[in-house]
Amino acid sequence: MNPYVSLFAARFRALLQYRLAAVAGFGTQLFWGFLRVMIFTAFYRSTTKPPPISLPDMVSYLWLTQAFFALSLNYVDPDVRAMMRNGTVAYEMVRPLDLYSVWLSTALAARIAPTVLRAVPMLLVAWLLLGLRLPPGAGCALATAAGIACAFLLTAALSVVVTASLFHTVSGEGLARFMPVVVYIFSGILVPLPLLPGWMQSILDVLPFRGIADIPYRLYLGTVPASDVPLLLAHQLAWTIALVLLGKLMLRRSTRRLVVQGG
Amino acid sequence: MEYRASSLLLVSASFTATAVEFVAIWALFQRFGNLRGWTLPEVALFYGLVSCSFSAAQLTCSGFDDFSRMVREGLFDRLLLRPRSAAFQVACGEFPLIRTGRLVQGLAILLWSLWALHMRWTAGRIALLILIEMGGACIFAGLFIIQATMSFWTVETLEIMNTVTYGGTEVAQYPMTIFRPGFRLFFTFVIPLACVNVIPAGLLFGRAHAGVGTSPWCAAAPLAGPLFLLIALRLWRLGVRHYASTGS
Numbered sequence: 001m002n003p004y005v006s007l008f009a010a011r012f013r014a015l016l017q018y019r020l021a022a023v024a025g026f027g028t029q030l031f032w033g034f035l036r037v038m039i040f041t042a043f044y045r046s047t048t049k050p051p052p053i054s055l056p057d058m059v060s061y062l063w064l065t066q067a068f069f070a071l072s073l074n075y076v077d078p079d080v081r082a083m084m085r086n087g088t089v090a091y092e093m094v095r096p097l098d099l100y101s102v103w104l105s106t107a108l109a110a111r112i113a114p115t116v117l118r119a120v121p122m123l124l125v126a127w128l129l130l131g132l133r134l135p136p137g138a139g140c141a142l143a144t145a146a147g148i149a150c151a152f153l154l155t156a157a158l159s160v161v162v163t164a165s166l167f168h169t170v171s172g173e174g175l176a177r178f179m180p181v182v183v184y185i186f187s188g189i190l191v192p193l194p195l196l197p198g199w200m201q202s203i204l205d206v207l208p209f210r211g212i213a214d215i216p217y218r219l220y221l222g223t224v225p226a227s228d229v230p231l232l233l234a235h236q237l238a239w240t241i242a243l244v245l246l247g248k249l250m251l252r253r254s255t256r257r258l259v260v261q262g263g
Numbered sequence: 264m265e266y267r268a269s270s271l272l273l274v275s276a277s278f279t280a281t282a283v284e285f286v287a288i289w290a291l292f293q294r295f296g297n298l299r300g301w302t303l304p305e306v307a308l309f310y311g312l313v314s315c316s317f318s319a320a321q322l323t324c325s326g327f328d329d330f331s332r333m334v335r336e337g338l339f340d341r342l343l344l345r346p347r348s349a350a351f352q353v354a355c356g357e358f359p360l361i362r363t364g365r366l367v368q369g370l371a372i373l374l375w376s377l378w379a380l381h382m383r384w385t386a387g388r389i390a391l392l393i394l395i396e397m398g399g400a401c402i403f404a405g406l407f408i409i410q411a412t413m414s415f416w417t418v419e420t421l422e423i424m425n426t427v428t429y430g431g432t433e434v435a436q437y438p439m440t441i442f443r444p445g446f447r448l449f450f451t452f453v454i455p456l457a458c459v460n461v462i463p464a465g466l467l468f469g470r471a472h473a474g475v476g477t478s479p480w481c482a483a484a485p486l487a488g489p490l491f492l493l494i495a496l497r498l499w500r501l502g503v504r505h506y507a508s509t510g511s
Contacts, residue, residue, distance in 0.1 A: 024422040031426040034446075035433060042441035043295045051294060181283055190283065191290045 003097055004105045011109035026121060033066040033122075033130070052194040057221050060133045063126035064217045065189050070114035071151060072212050074183045076163045076176050077106060084166050093255060100248050103163060107156040115152075136222040143229045147216035150236035154211045157243035158183075164247050167254035188214035208239035281365040284436065285310060285372060300472060301438050307376035308467070309460060312392075313435040314369025316399025316459070317428075322366065324404050326353040330411035339506070349503055350496060353411070380468070391467055391482055398488030399435070399459040403428065405488075405495035406454070412495075415502040427454055435460045440475065455487035 037059055044055045053061065065072075080103065083089040093099055126132035135141040158179070165175045184190050186209035193204050193214045204210055215232045218224050224232065288310065292303040321328065330353060333339045342352045382388065410424040435456045439447055451457040462484040465477040 027423055028426055028430075031430055032433075035430065038442050038446070039437060040291075042299055042437075043291050046297050046299050047295045184283060185286060190287050195294050196290050197293050 004101050007102060008105040008109045011106050012113045026118060029066050029069060029118065029122060030125070033063055033126070036062050036066075037130075053192055053221075053223070056131065056133060057223065058192070059131045060221060061192055061217050063122070063130060063132040064220060065213060067119040067122035067126065068115060068148070068151075068213070068216075069189075070118055071111055071148070071155060072183065072187060072189055073111070074155065074159055074162065074180045076159065076166065077103075077110060080106075080163055081166065099255070100160070100251050103160045104156055104244070104247075107159050107163075108152060111152055111155060133221075135220050139226065140219065140222040143233075144216060144220040146233055147219040147236065150233055150240065151212050151216045154208065154236050154240045154243070155183075157240050157247060158208070158212075160247045161243055161250065164250040164254065167250070183209055183212060186210070187212040188217070192217075208243065211236035211239055281314075281368045282372075284433065285368075288436070298437070299441055304376045304379035305468060306437060307372050308380065309438060309464070310436045311369050311371075311373025311376055312395055312459070313399060313432050313456075314365060315373060316396050317403050317432045318363075318366040318369060319396075319400040320403030320407060322363070323400075324354050324407040327407040327411040331414035334414050343503075343506075350408070350499055383469070387482075388467060391463060391485075394482070394485045395459045395463055395467075398485030399456075401488035401492040402454065402456060402459065403431070405492040406431065408492075408495040408499050412499045412502040415506050431456055438464065438472070438475075440472070455491055458484040458487035 040058055040062060041055065044051065044058065051058075080089070083092065092102070095102075123132065127134065135144055162176050162179050186204060186207055188210060189212075193201070193210060196204065204214075215236055219229065219232065285307075288306060289303070292298070292306075298306060326333075330339075333353070339349075339353075342349050345352060406424070406428050410428065413424065431450070431454060434442070434446075434450055439450060439457050439461045442450075447457065451462075461472075461475050463481045465472065465475040466479070466481055469477075
């Protein structure tokens, strides 16, 4: 088997072990979802101007953010972080594998496994009891599936860039701390992007972050015209490719002048 | 100072990470103008109050936050041998400097809201503000202690408790009248966060809102905080008596 595929599979199985944590996490996620639905509903009832997203769409959107929470998290793999701290990352580099591909496949697995665990029950419960609407057509569902797949690639590529940045700052983790907040705000998880002020919209449209939440969820709601679907998917893929290239470049540059810590 | 760019990023990142919730509130007010009749400075006051009392509790009770590790590693046995109360020792465990970011951020928003509200300062209002702050800190301290107490039985801290600690701050950032009745009842009578939120708020703002009274009795509501803390300490003592070391 392809070594990267088997790495991915091993990581995936390891993460599936934490089933109890997933149950506790599910309860927490339900609570936050409830809370957010109540807050947004209260805001919606405070105005007579029609907002850019209807209330039922808004409720669906909020449950989608809860269901796919693990997808959008931006963090550095704790194992890789520990390796960088104590210098064992040097062993990783001697292995006859491409370090970038190793990191990308583990980052992908670290997002797909918890998402599968959490998203399926959450979508089911939210659909049956909490007002999550289904995508309005088969085409929409298909576009959503493609959008989610691209979002996984995009978020994994971004997190490898953040990981590679750790080579430059041993104690810092500056970017690693900053990125989650940036992703949280600019991807549309905190507040759906159309609700943010008008002057921000043109910037938000260009940035890569909307591909992590905004694009797949709007594909789900079916509020984008069908002709725009390929464009949105291309937006995600283009940024994914750009981030992959950036990550590879950063890794190549830092491995060339790497100083390994510790004895 | 070797990593100047990085440490600068770090400081601003910890500040933004805690202020991110306020970004959401700000953005929603930009869009919707009001929240069921409440204005942005009024909601900011709720936000600032709860942020400050939460971080005050977090700074003084950090040991309880991390208590399950203490039990797992058997470190708690050592404390029991010393001639001071166990609760006092756990609370004084360490002072997490990095968490002061939240306090600074909460204070900034609190001061801004007081300025924007053009509050008329009377001795009564200042006393009430302090009382609310203390009451809130007591409630969160109580929650941290209850969370630690649970680890006497389960050893693993339940992630579920985050819904009432971190979730509680999220709830109390808003005037609680916007929530559903069942939710409100829970956060009034089980975890009395409403007593440091909307119940005394009418007196603070000096104007009646829908569902918010201005009876002088409301000023006594924050006392539910110390009461809650006392109950939590009672539970803690029960837990200590039940405690059997992990032996490792």
